[in-house]
Amino acid sequence: MLLRSIISLKSDGGIEIEHLFERKSYFPYPKPVALLKLLINSFEEKEGYILDFFSGSATTAHAVMQLNAEDGGNRKFIMVQLPEKTDEKSEACKAGYSNICEIGKERIRRAGRKIKEDAGLAADTLDIGFRCLRLSDSNMENVYYRPDEVTQDMVPSLLGNIKPDRTPEDLLFQVMLELGILLSSPVKEELIDGKKVFDVADNYLLACFDDNVTDETVKAIAQRKPYYAVFRDSCMASDSVATNFEQIFKAYSPNTVRKVL
Numbered sequence: 001m002l003l004r005s006i007i008s009l010k011s012d013g014g015i016e017i018e019h020l021f022e023r024k025s026y027f028p029y030p031k032p033v034a035l036l037k038l039l040i041n042s043f044e045e046k047e048g049y050i051l052d053f054f055s056g057s058a059t060t061a062h063a064v065m066q067l068n069a070e071d072g073g074n075r076k077f078i079m080v081q082l083p084e085k086t087d088e089k090s091e092a093c094k095a096g097y098s099n100i101c102e103i104g105k106e107r108i109r110r111a112g113r114k115i116k117e118d119a120g121l122a123a124d125t126l127d128i129g130f131r132c133l134r135l136s137d138s139n140m141e142n143v144y145y146r147p148d149e150v151t152q153d154m155v156p157s158l159l160g161n162i163k164p165d166r167t168p169e170d171l172l173f174q175v176m177l178e179l180g181i182l183l184s185s186p187v188k189e190e191l192i193d194g195k196k197v198f199d200v201a202d203n204y205l206l207a208c209f210d211d212n213v214t215d216e217t218v219k220a221i222a223q224r225k226p227y228y229a230v231f232r233d234s235c236m237a238s239d240s241v242a243t244n245f246e247q248i249f250k251a252y253s254p255n256t257v258r259k260v261l
Helices: 010-020 033-040 059-071 100-118 120-124 152-158 168-179 215-222 239-252
Strands: 047-052 074-079 187-192 195-200 205-208 228-231 257-260
Touching: 010 033, 010 059, 010 100, 033 059, 047 059, 059 074, 059 100, 100 120, 168 195, 168 205, 187 215, 205 215, 215 228, 215 239, 239 257
Parallel strands: 047 074, 205 228, 228 257
Antiparallel strands: 187 195, 195 205
16 A cells, blocks of 8 residues: 655645745745644644744644634644744845744744634634744843952942843743743733733733832732732832832732732
């Protein structure tokens, strides 16, 4: 009996990505979506996480979204890929895709839009969104000095404990990892007493990293009674706010777990 390998078709994988990228082949030898669907569908569960440690052009993500559209599943994907640079002479590099990760992200966007367009009534509940995270070193400043090595002129540089190039989003995802909150959790931004606050998983975590946080800001957040509340130490408007912080939470939301970076 003859067995035909679906891996051998340039076929399927190459043609699929060329269709998505307007007849241009930006990635060599991509896996066929049909193969990944076959492997994923070998599990009876229609939920769970599909992990690809060598995601390349993100065929696995494409297959997960396609399969969810076909059988109403709620599978999620985690794609891992080193930011391997594309050849400077390649069509991908000329088109602005400086590394393989950029090709994968764009493929997920394009494939998701196409799948949703073709999904009909299923499109209303089909999730094609994704979140892109990059590994980095700690957001916190490194301190290598013993007390007797600290001089007066060094004090200004030691006032902040967070690296100056880090964004509030960087701090938020660090906190989510530390607290064991899923990185896929919904995140909303809102203003509370004029300060930007991240609301994670519907009030499970409220995090504020803005400057000049006042007693009123702390009170407004405490009154929301989140499970976790996180602030930056340096964001307090004054020493009195830092002093009153615990008392405000004890008065309005004593069960909230507080954390100050």
